[in-house]
Amino acid sequence: MGPTILAIESSCDETSAAVIKNGKVLNNIIATQSVHENYGGVVPELASRAHQQNIVPVVDEALKTADIRKEQLDAIAFTKGPGLLGALLVGSSFAKSMALALDIPLIEVNHMQAHILAHFIDDPKPAFPFLCLTVSGGHTQIVLVKDYLNMKIVGETRDDAVGEAFDKSAKLMGLPYPGGPLIDRYAKEGDPTRFHFPDSDIDGLDFSFSGIKTAFLYFLRAEKRKDPEFVEKNLSDICASLQFSLIRTLLMKLEKASTMYGIQEIAVAGGVSANSELRNTLETVAKEKKWNVYVPQIQYCTDNAGMIAIASHYKFLSKEFSSLYTSPEARMKI
Structure with missing residues (x-):
């Protein structure tokens, strides 16, 4: 049995969340940001604000459509970078807060590494x-x-x-x-x-x-x-x-x-x-x-949380957790 992980992607102008269980990506929820069309490119500040508006409903939909309660999660994963600083901060702050509240491991994922590992979502x-x-x-x-x-x-x-x-x-x-x-x-x-x-x-x-x-x-x-x-x-x-x-x-x-x-x-x-x-x-x-x-499928080519999820699955199996997470065993020694 593999872990159940909530993954969050917010590196640019897509707010996305996905749930992976036993190595299978259950969904891939993506909220796009049309505001940038008026400026001919991504405006970092507007992207950050849109992520703040989208992240709660996107995560909520990911958990609901996967039929997973937050108490069933084994870890929270997020895109550490590369990407727009303000956009990354929204996703990382949310993931860190949720992991701390649930007292479960936090997994940092490299965005480009995740693009490559998207090939392992499907045959x-x-x-x-x-x-x-x-x-x-x-x-x-x-x-x-x-x-x-x-x-x-x-x-x-x-x-x-x-x-x-x-x-x-x-x-x-x-x-x-x-x-x-x-x-x-x-x-x-x-x-x-x-x-x-x-x-x-x-x-x-x-x-x-x-x-x-x-x-x-x-x-x-x-x-x-x-x-x-x-x-x-x-x-x-x-x-x-x-x-x-x-x-x-x-x-x-x-x-x-x-x-x-x-x-x-x-x-x-x-x-x-x-x-x-x-x-x-x-x-x-x-x-x-x-x-x-x-x-990969088209949905896993552009920025998405499905690829963050599959990358976090392999990192979980290798116990590559963020240094911000302290296991219960380690806390007992403090």
């Missing part, structure tokens, strides 16, 4: 060791995963994340936030070879996306001087060409890592893993390279 699950490409608005990494809690970053972005490149490029085209999914949608009708944007092929397995963002900015400026309606007239082709360049960069490094480590178990995680073209291209490359590829 099929990758075999160790495997390589995981973690792609989101804040991170782009290639991680060598040797075990549930034994991971090593072997490549990462030196400047901007690929998710940011998607969203900032969308903003330059006048698309609303979040722009990444819109680029994916418009690209389906476009020609990915019509416009060319430079690759950021730097040494090793690291990435760089600042160059392509700058090139895209100057490209739009030059074309709009010739025709102010250039973006509107060519939106699908622009999106398809930009997306092709960004995904080509990701896959080029992933192929290099696979060859370097001799690993054909390949996973993709993070918000950008919901991108349909990335999934399709990865499937094509997998057939050529004879890779076994794993991508």
